[in-house]
Amino acid sequence: MVAARPRRRGSDPLRRTEDGPVTFVVHGQAVSRGIAIGRAVIVASSRLDVAHYFVTGDQVGAEIDRLRRARDEVADEIVRLQQGLAVQGANDAHPELAALLDVHLMLLQDEQLTSGVKHWIVERHYNAEWALTSQLEVIARQFDEMEDPYLRERKADLEQVVERVLRVMRGVASPVAAPSGPRPTGPQDVGSEAPLVLIAHDLSPADMLQFKQSVFAGFVTDVGGKTSHTAIVARSMDIPAVVGARSASHLIQQDDWVIIDGDAGVVVVEPSAVLLAEYGFKQRQGEVERERLSRLKNTPAVTLDGQKIELLANIEQPGDAVAALKAGAVGVGLFRTEFLFMGRNGKLPDEEEQYEAYRRAVEGMQGLPVTIRTVDVGADKPLDRGVRSGDDHLNPALGLRAIRWSLADPAMFLAQLRAILRAAAHGAVNLLVPMLAHAHEIRQTLALVARAREQLDARGQVYGQVRLGAMIEIPAAALTVPLFLRHFDFLSIGTNDLIQYTLAIDRADEAVAHLYDPVHPAVLQLLASTIAQCRAQGKGVSVCGEMAGDVAMTRLLLGLGLRSFSMHPSQVLAVKQQILRSDTVRLQTWAQSVLAAEDPAALMTD
Ligand code: PEP
Ligand code: MG
Numbered sequence: 017m018v019a020a021r022p023r024r025r026g027s028d029p030l031r032r033t034e035d036g037p038v039t040f041v042v043h044g045q046a047v048s049r050g051i052a053i054g055r056a057v058i059v060a061s062s063r064l065d066v067a068h069y070f071v072t073g074d075q076v077g078a079e080i081d082r083l084r085r086a087r088d089e090v091a092d093e094i095v096r097l098q099q100g101l102a103v104q105g106a107n108d109a110h111p112e113l114a115a116l117l118d119v120h121l122m123l124l125q126d127e128q129l130t131s132g133v134k135h136w137i138v139e140r141h142y143n144a145e146w147a148l149t150s151q152l153e154v155i156a157r158q159f160d161e162m163e164d165p166y167l168r169e170r171k172a173d174l175e176q177v178v179e180r181v182l183r184v185m186r187g188v189a190s191p192v193a194a195p196s197g198p199r200p201t202g203p204q205d206v207g208s209e210a211p212l213v214l215i216a217h218d219l220s221p222a223d224m225l226q227f228k229q230s231v232f233a234g235f236v237t238d239v240g241g242k243t244s245h246t247a248i249v250a251r252s253m254d255i256p257a258v259v260g261a262r263s264a265s266h267l268i269q270q271d272d273w274v275i276i277d278g279d280a281g282v283v284v285v286e287p288s289a290v291l292l293a294e295y296g297f298k299q300r301q302g303e304v305e306r307e308r309l310s311r312l313k314n315t316p317a318v319t320l321d322g323q324k325i326e327l328l329a330n331i332e333q334p335g336d337a338v339a340a341l342k343a344g345a346v347g348v349g350l351f352r353t354e355f356l357f358m359g360r361n362g363k364l365p366d367e368e369e370q371y372e373a374y375r376r377a378v379e380g381m382q383g384l385p386v387t388i389r390t391v392d393v394g395a396d397k398p399l400d401r402g403v404r405s406g407d408d409h410l411n412p413a414l415g416l417r418a419i420r421w422s423l424a425d426p427a428m429f430l431a432q433l434r435a436i437l438r439a440a441a442h443g444a445v446n447l448l449v450p451m452l453a454h455a456h457e458i459r460q461t462l463a464l465v466a467r468a469r470e471q472l473d474a475r476g477q478v479y480g481q482v483r484l485g486a487m488i489e490i491p492a493a494a495l496t497v498p499l500f501l502r503h504f505d506f507l508s509i510g511t512n513d514l515i516q517y518t519l520a521i522d523r524a525d526e527a528v529a530h531l532y533d534p535v536h537p538a539v540l541q542l543l544a545s546t547i548a549q550c551r552a553q554g555k556g557v558s559v560c561g562e563m564a565g566d567v568a569m570t571r572l573l574l575g576l577g578l579r580s581f582s583m584h585p586s587q588v589l590a591v592k593q594q595i596l597r598s599d600t601v602r603l604q605t606w607a608q609s610v611l612a613a614e615d616p617a618a619l620m621t622d
Contacts, residue, residue, distance in 0.1 A: 037272070037286040044236065044261030045529055046281030047247035049586075051299040052234025052256040053292065054211035056272040056285075058153045058265060061216050064223040065359070066145040066182065068230045071137070079137050083144040086184040087124060090177070094121050119170065123177045129155065145185055152178045154270050213274050217265045221397050222359035224249035225333075234276040236264050236283050241532060243512040243562045244524035245397050249355075251565070252332055254339075254586035258283050260526025309589040313344040317592045319574065320599040327592055328387070328582035330560060334373050337380030339585040344592070347385040349508065349582025350448070350560040351377055353432070354393045362399070367431040374439030385444035387485065387508070387582075388436050390429070392418040392450040396524040413522060418451035423460055433468035440480030447482040448508055453492040458503050489513035489561075494542035497549045507550055508582070511561030515539050534563050535572070535616040544611055547577045558582050568620065570594035575607025 071079050098117050123129065129151060136147035152174065159171035211233035218239045219227065224246055227235070233255060240246050240259030250257035256278030258264075268274060268285050275284040275295045284291055317325040328349030329340035333356075340348060356365050356373055365373070378386050393399055394417030422429040436447050449461050465484065472479045486493070486500050489510030493500060500507055511534060516523040518539050521532045533539070543559075550557035558580035563569045565583025567590050573581065574595070581591060610616045 039284065039286050039288050039291065040267070042236075042258075042261045042264045042267060042283040042285065044258040044264065044281050044283065045240065045242045045247070045526060046277075046279055047240075047242055047259050048250040048253070048255060048257040048278045050234075050254075050256040050278050050302050051295050052211065052213050052276040052278070053295060053299065054213040054233050054274060056215045056268050056270060056274045057150065057212050057232070058157075058215050058268065058270050059149065060153065060156075061218050061220060061223050063149040063152070064216070064219065064226050066149050067143060068146045068232070069143050070141045070231065071143055072141070076137055076141065079144045079147075080134060082185065083133060083137070083148065083181075086144075086181050087130070089184050090180045091121060091124055093180070094124070116173070119173050120177050123170070123174050124181070129174075145182060148178055148181060150270060157269070210273075213276055215265050215268050215274070219246050220358075221245040221249055221355065222399075224253075225355060225359050228253060228333075234278065236261050236268070236274070236276060238262055238265050239524075239526055241523050241526055241529045243515075243532070246524075248330075248512075248562065248584075249332060251562070251584045251586065252330070252336065252339075254584070260529055262526070309593060312589050312592050312596070313342075315344075315592065315596065317595050319595055320597070321601050323574075323579065323600045325574070325595050326558070326580040327588050327595075328558065328560075328580065329585045329588065330565075330582055331377065331585075334376035334380055336585070337377050337386075340381065341384075343585035343588040345384075345585060345588050347387070347444075348377065348381060349387050349558055349580070351386060351388045352392065353389060354391045354397055357391055357393055358397065358399055360399070364399075364428065367435045370432055370435035371438045374436055374445075375442050378439050378443040378445060381443065383443060385446060387446040387448050388439070389448040389450055389487070390419065390422055390432055390436070394418060394421055413516065413524075419449055419457060419461060420451065423457065423464075426464060429464055430468050430471065433465055434472055434477075434479075437465075437468055437472060437479040437482060438477065440482045441478045442480070445480060445482050446485055446506065448485040448487060450487045450510065451489060451513070452486050452500070453490045455499060458486070458499070462503060485556075487513075487560075488546050489517070491518050491542060494546050497546050501549065501553050501555055504555075506556035506558075507546065509543060509546055509557065509559045509561065511539070511543070511559055511563040514542060514561065515563075518542060533617070534566075534569060535610070535620060537611075537614070537616060540576075540611050540616060543573075544576045544607075551577055556580065565591060567591055567594050571598055571603050572607055572610060572620065574598050574600050575603035575605075575610070577604070 094117050098114065101114055132151035132154060133147045136142040136150050137144060142150060155174060156171050159168055162168045212231060214232040214235040216235065216237050219235065219237050235250065235257050237246065237259045238261055244259060247257065247259050256276045258276055258278060258281050261283055264283060272285055273287060275287050275291065277295065317327050319325065327345055328347045329343065329345035330350040330352070331337060331340060331348050332352050356370060374388055394415060395413040416424060436445065439445055452458055452461065469479065483505040485506040485508055486504045487508050487510045488494050488500065490513065494514060512523055515532060515534055519531060519533065519536055521528050523532060547557055559573060559578055560582035564581040565587035570591050571594065583591060610619045613619050
């Protein structure tokens with residue numbers, strides 16, 4: 017077997033020899049601002065559900081023992097299987113099965129696998145599962161590069177063997193508890209001082225939830241667009257990230273030094289000392305800028321001509337309320353509840369669990385309003401394998417997603433509605449419905465909300481009043497705004513999907529990312545007319561897509577009459593800074609010229 021130890025390099029990236037590694041650059045989509053500099057950890061997304069944490073020096077021995085015990089247990093299991101085959105005489109009947117078990121045993125006991133894993137634990141203080149999957153990535157790459165198809169296929173055997181060891185370890189918890197609470201930035205009392213950055217082919221939103229608790233300082237994926245949900249969660253974590261970097265996970269190797277420039281969408285691999293110094297400087301500048309912006313937290317968001325602007329936060333989990341308040345948001349404009357439904361091995365949260373989560377978000381916002389959106393799974397937000405969520409169809413973005421999924425399972429939807437209504441007894445709650453397009457969907461949804469109230473009444477359970485809102489994110493909805501205004505108290509424009517569906521561009525597909533254009537005249541027409549109609553009727557309207565948090569769009573949206581923006585907490589202060597410098601009277605005239613232009617993008621820098 018060809019298996020290599022992880023490459024050992026000096027821990028100081030500035031100490032480079034003339035024949036040292038070559039610098040190269042990978043381009044992708046800039047999704048989350050800032051610079052991260054660290055060592056690459058290559059992780060297959062399926063292995064992200066393995067815990068990633070650091071053990072301390074005196075726990076290293078116990079961690080190696082835990083791994084050894086799991087490996088021995090799997091070896092015993094394989095030997096027992098072999099003996100079983102021998103007794104049944106199946107060795108002769110299925111010689112390939114017996115041979116396969118031999119291969120598995122050999123792979124399991126391979127000295128290089130074992131010593132490689134030991135390296136990650138001893139030198140880097142990775143927990144055993146992380147060490148094992150790191151070494152698996154190293155070896156799997158070598159299999160990929162093999163000429164011989166027979167040997168190449170042994171990669172699958174290796175993965176199976178490692179999976180068996182992981183399964184045994186899952187039953188034997190680490191004596192070292194995985195840290196909870198704030199994400200550590202790197203190994204504290206361990207040998208390596210460098211932060212770690214994650215490089216993966218793909219990360220699902222469920223992976224990202226896992227990732228939120230992890231130690232990584234930034235990430236790069238091969239696939240994904242700027243408004244893919246993976247990118248959105250990265251933004252919520254406020255760590256530098258680049259998606260759609262094509263073959264980054266093949267080009268970058270375990271342990272490479274990597275700079276992630278989340279502003280430019282650039283990944284620099286094995287940077288020279290000069291580049292490291294340059295990006296280090298940029299990184300510090302970014303920190304100074306954030307510090308400067310943080311002083312705006314308590315400044316009211318009012319334009320030069322006295323227009324008061326509402327800045328709200330988008331959140332994914334109840335705990336994100338802390339970041340929303342810290343950023344000075346005046347409420348939550350979008351709580352994406354689907355994140356409560358994902359990564360749970362098929363077990364959806366029941367009414368009680370949801371109620372607790374919504375109540376925590378409401379209480380966390382300390383009296384400020386919280387807009388809870390009903391579940392929007394499907395498309396690039398699958399639940400888990402084996403659970404119906406509409407993502408297993410040919411065009412999942414056009415399939416059983418969001419409200420369509422909810423209406424297809426009224427019992428599930430009613431449980432969510434009851435949970436939201438009950439949470440509304442604890443503070444101001446708005447209930448927002450995604451992806452509506454048809455009048456009959458509106459009628460069914462409202463009937464189910466009424467039904468949920470009746471059920472709570474029948475149970476004698478306390479619940480609160482909610483304002484009802486609809487998302488405008490399908491062109492059909494944007495073209496029938498009066499229908500929506502007849503039935504709802506407010507509208508929220510989901511520009512991520514509105515752009516996707518107007519331009520027929522998959523928001524998660526990096527291959528067409530260059531065509532994903534927020535200022536396409538058609539998109540602007542839909543936006544402008546939706547805002548204008550809401551304002552004319554005195555109904556609330558906000559934008560909660562990524563456009564609302566993009567400082568390059570703030571002036572245009574103000575000029576189109578928008579007065580309520582909902583975005584990730586990390587973007588609130590930068591958008592506020594733009595608002596403080598804006599005059600809506602002047603912007604209104606300019607916005608009309610942008611709206612009438614053949615090439616609006618050309619006017620955006622005016
Ligand atoms: C949108 O589509 O703009 C939106 C806010 O919803 P999501 O990104 O969750 O699809
Ligand atoms: Mg949407």
